[in-house]
Amino acid sequence: MLAVEVSHITKSFADKVAVDDLSFSVAQGEMFGLIGPNGAGKTTTIRIMMDIFEPDSGEVTILGEKLNEATKNRLGYLPEERGLYKKLKVIDSIVYLASLKGVDRQSATARANELLNQTGMLASKNKKIEELSRGMGQIIQFIVTIIHDPQLLILDEPFSGLDPVNTELLKGMLADLRNQGKAVILSTHQMNQVEELCDRILMINNGQNILYGDLSEIKARYRGNSVLVDVDGELGEVAGVTGKRTHRGYTELMLDDKTSPQQVLAHLISRGMVINHFEVATPSLNEIFLKEVG
Amino acid sequence: MNKTRLIFRHEFLHAIKRKGFIILTLIVPVLALIGIGVFQLVSTDEPPVVETVTIGYVDEAGGFDQYTTQGYIELVRFDTPGDATAALINGDVAEYFVIPSDYLSIGVINRYTLERQLETPPVISTAIKNFLTSNILADKVPPETIYRIEAPLDLVTTRLTETGEVATEQGGYGNVIIPFIFGLLLALSLQASTVYLVQGLGDEKESRLIEVLLSSVSPRQLLTGKVLGLGAAGLVQVVVWLASLPLLLNLASSTIGGFFITIQLPANFLVLGIVYFILGYSLFAALSAGVGAISPSVREGQQLSMIYAMLVYVPLWFASFLFIFPDSPIWSVLTIFPVTAPIAVMLRLGVTGIAAWELAASLAVLVLSIILVMFLAIRAFRVYLLMYGKRPAWGEIIRNLRSG
Numbered sequence: 154m155l156a157v158e159v160s161h162i163t164k165s166f167a168d169k170v171a172v173d174d175l176s177f178s179v180a181q182g183e184m185f186g187l188i189g190p191n192g193a194g195k196t197t198t199i200r201i202m203m204d205i206f207e208p209d210s211g212e213v214t215i216l217g218e219k220l221n222e223a224t225k226n227r228l229g230y231l232p233e234e235r236g237l238y239k240k241l242k243v244i245d246s247i248v249y250l251a252s253l254k255g256v257d258r259q260s261a262t263a264r265a266n267e268l269l270n271q272t273g274m275l276a277s278k279n280k281k282i283e284e285l286s287r288g289m290g291q292i293i294q295f296i297v298t299i300i301h302d303p304q305l306l307i308l309d310e311p312f313s314g315l316d317p318v319n320t321e322l323l324k325g326m327l328a329d330l331r332n333q334g335k336a337v338i339l340s341t342h343q344m345n346q347v348e349e350l351c352d353r354i355l356m357i358n359n360g361q362n363i364l365y366g367d368l369s370e371i372k373a374r375y376r377g378n379s380v381l382v383d384v385d386g387e388l389g390e391v392a393g394v395t396g397k398r399t400h401r402g403y404t405e406l407m408l409d410d411k412t413s414p415q416q417v418l419a420h421l422i423s424r425g426m427v428i429n430h431f432e433v434a435t436p437s438l439n440e441i442f443l444k445e446v447g
Numbered sequence: 448m449n450k451t452r453l454i455f456r457h458e459f460l461h462a463i464k465r466k467g468f469i470i471l472t473l474i475v476p477v478l479a480l481i482g483i484g485v486f487q488l489v490s491t492d493e494p495p496v497v498e499t500v501t502i503g504y505v506d507e508a509g510g511f512d513q514y515t516t517q518g519y520i521e522l523v524r525f526d527t528p529g530d531a532t533a534a535l536i537n538g539d540v541a542e543y544f545v546i547p548s549d550y551l552s553i554g555v556i557n558r559y560t561l562e563r564q565l566e567t568p569p570v571i572s573t574a575i576k577n578f579l580t581s582n583i584l585a586d587k588v589p590p591e592t593i594y595r596i597e598a599p600l601d602l603v604t605t606r607l608t609e610t611g612e613v614a615t616e617q618g619g620y621g622n623v624i625i626p627f628i629f630g631l632l633l634a635l636s637l638q639a640s641t642v643y644l645v646q647g648l649g650d651e652k653e654s655r656l657i658e659v660l661l662s663s664v665s666p667r668q669l670l671t672g673k674v675l676g677l678g679a680a681g682l683v684q685v686v687v688w689l690a691s692l693p694l695l696l697n698l699a700s701s702t703i704g705g706f707f708i709t710i711q712l713p714a715n716f717l718v719l720g721i722v723y724f725i726l727g728y729s730l731f732a733a734l735s736a737g738v739g740a741i742s743p744s745v746r747e748g749q750q751l752s753m754i755y756a757m758l759v760y761v762p763l764w765f766a767s768f769l770f771i772f773p774d775s776p777i778w779s780v781l782t783i784f785p786v787t788a789p790i791a792v793m794l795r796l797g798v799t800g801i802a803a804w805e806l807a808a809s810l811a812v813l814v815l816s817i818i819l820v821m822f823l824a825i826r827a828f829r830v831y832l833l834m835y836g837k838r839p840a841w842g843e844i845i846r847n848l849r850s851g
Contacts, residue, residue, distance in 0.1 A: 235655050237659075238654065252453050
């Protein structure tokens with residue numbers, strides 16, 4: 154059973170088409186990146202999946218069925234526009250929001266203590282939300298999102314406002330959840346995070362599908378015929394190289410159609426050069442993104 | 448537990464723990480207790496001592512020399528206006544009047560005083576009138592007749608039912624006091640509930656909680672739980688006030704007595720009080736939900752809600768007008784107009800009662816308004832709940848509500 158199946162959804166607001174005939178699916182145990190520039194339609198797509206907006210056309214199934222109260226209890230959603238009851242204590246906020254996901258008070262309290270401990274926030278459990286820093290508030294929101302052990306997680310810009318320490322903490326927890334077989338949808342414009350975490354991606358712009366599929370396959374598709382090398386001494390002339398570009402710490406060699414990276418490596422070794430670094434150049438997701446959207 | 452019930456429980460407990468709610472709930476009985484206590488402190492068992500006032504008169508007509516004590520007013524005769532003026536200046540008399548020689552034919556009395564007055568104080572004019580009447584009739588009719596002419600009637604009105612029996616409710620100010628106080632409290636409570644609801648929705652919107660909540664519950668569950676939770680809190684407030692009334696009245700009548708003994712509750716008052724609270728609250732809740740949905744901030748929401756929250760007081764502004772013109776058509780309008788209906792009905796129950804058709808029309812219009820406003824509020828809630836920042840233009844709101 155697929156965690157999410159979105160089929161040909163379209164949504165317009167007044168004079169703007171926010172989502173235009175979008176289809177994709179997310180499997181169980183997969184970390185899926187929904188990427189695109191600001192205003193591309195990511196949040197609208199998620200709100201349609203969450204049944205907050207009704208699509209003009211198309212269908213969405215979540216965990217094998219149309220979203221209902223029971224499926225809502227099996228998914229965790231961290232919206233981009235998020236917050237908590239400012240006057241409420243941390244533990245009361247978590248337990249109340251967990252109860253709305255069908256978790257009884259006792260289990261919610263026990264699990265909240267466990268997660269607060271895991272995130273190093275146990276000491277703040279009796280503080281009011283308004284006394285917390287923004288980053289701490291974000292961690293509490295993340296705890297609220299996962300406290301009911303959801304099968305599917307939908308996270309809209311989960312790393313915004315987090316410092317590097319908390320970003321790493323969150324990444325670690327997300328990886329654990331994926332390893333437990335949960336499906337995770339990560340919507341963001343921070344390409345490096347997606348590159349690091351996701352298995353598959355959907356890139357959208359102006360509500361339309363730009364790129365969709367396995368991340369490594371997409372990157373391979375965009376791979377140019379060049380290598381990155383760092384050697385001791387002068388590189389000199391290399392057969393089949395049409396151009397050189399010097400970067401900090403390495404040199405990029407552009408190869409002609411007849412030359413493969415393996416031939417270049419064999420050539421360098423045959424010349425007895427000390428090779429510190431040799432890499433087949435693959436464009437970063439950011440470069441692919443800029444190429445497609447920029 | 449059902450999710451609507453969870454939201455209901457959360458909102459109810461959250462509302463009754465608010466400082467503002469506790470203060471408003473307790474302040475009414477506490478202020479009444481303080482009032483009764485202060486009255487006890489300042490009042491004594493002895494009747495107040497009233498000083499005798501001496502006023503002078505000059506009798507140029509002749510024959511006005513009896514009945515010179517009228518209540519606490521003592522009349523002293525002077526021979527000439529000059530003597531009376533001297534006594535007035537010396538402070539021997541508070542004022543004086545002259546009965547001219549042709550008084551019996553013209554009826555004019557000239558009064559002289561050092562004080563600037565808008566008109567003659569009623570006690571003085573009554574004392575002079577009774578003094579003149581008594582002297583004119585002295586020796587002509589028996590003293591009892593003179594007394595009866597001075598005080599010709601003590602009007603006792605009895606209200607009968609249509610079957611000719613004495614009605615249990617006799618009307619009068621004693622009948623008005625409880626509905627009036629209750630009307631005021633009801634208005635306060637409706638206004639307070641409105642403030643809580645608009646603030647609650649605004650807070651959730653400002654703290655960006657709505658979307659988190661909507662990932663667990665439907666807009667209908669959220670709205671229903673909130674409205675019922677805050678309504679129950681408002682009902683607790685009204686019940687505390689109503690429950691404290693008999694106790695306070697008992698205490699007041701045993702210490703203050705008099706007027707408080709005449710206080711009675713109009714028939715159906717308690718039932719209609721609760722019914723109108725529930726219906727009035729439902730209407731205000733639906734209006735507030737709509738306002739909360741389209742307003743980007745708590746502040747703007749509260750400014751908008753003031754429009755209808757102030758209308759609830761309109762019948763109270765016109766209350767004195769009701770005592771003078773109880774049958775004015777304005778009252779029918781205020782009884783049927785849904786926003787003013789709860790308070791108008793409470794006030795009218797105490798003063799004249801309400802015709803059955805008016806009550807039926809009032810309830811019907813109120814129920815229909817609740818259904819209509821609730822329908823529009825849920826539409827607005829769905830469309831505007833996730834819109835932050837600027838409030839949409841009215842034209843756009845109306846267009847969106849039409850198209851759904």
